[in-house]
Amino acid sequence: TSTVPELEGDDGWLANDPFGSEPADKLVVLQTANDWTTNLGHPGPANAAMGEIFALPTLPNMMARAAQGQQTAQESVAQAEQEINEIFTRWRDEGLIGGGA
Known part of the structure; x- marks a missing residue:
């Protein structure tokens, strides 16, 4: 229902x-x-890091920078990846999500 x-x-x-x-x-x-559609975090489970990434403008800003010619697509993806990795590292350091090396 x-x-x-x-x-x-x-x-x-x-x-x-x-x-x-x-x-x-x-x-x-x-x-x-x-x-x-699928859950946030697919193919893994949803977690706090994915929630933060979803709530922040990281992905829209990535697309906007490339669309507006501020960066190449590759540069903008690399910047977003760095921001995302920092978010995951912070949550892992707190012991609130798994993964990582």
Whole structure:
């Protein structure tokens, strides 16, 4: 059962958006999102480091720097990787997530 039953079904908000989407059914693809999405942290379990990365603008900033020509895509990915590795190291040092060498 859904926690938001208003979204589901042929008459649900995703199939017929009452808030003015054009076309009204543009969100219908989300009805099957549980079938094609995965948890944060996949293929591993969700953890505090992944939560922090998801909450921070690390990934959007990575894409923005490359899209705006501030860095090459490779440079921006490398910077984001460094930021992400620092986050994982901090959580590992606290003993709150596993992994690492």
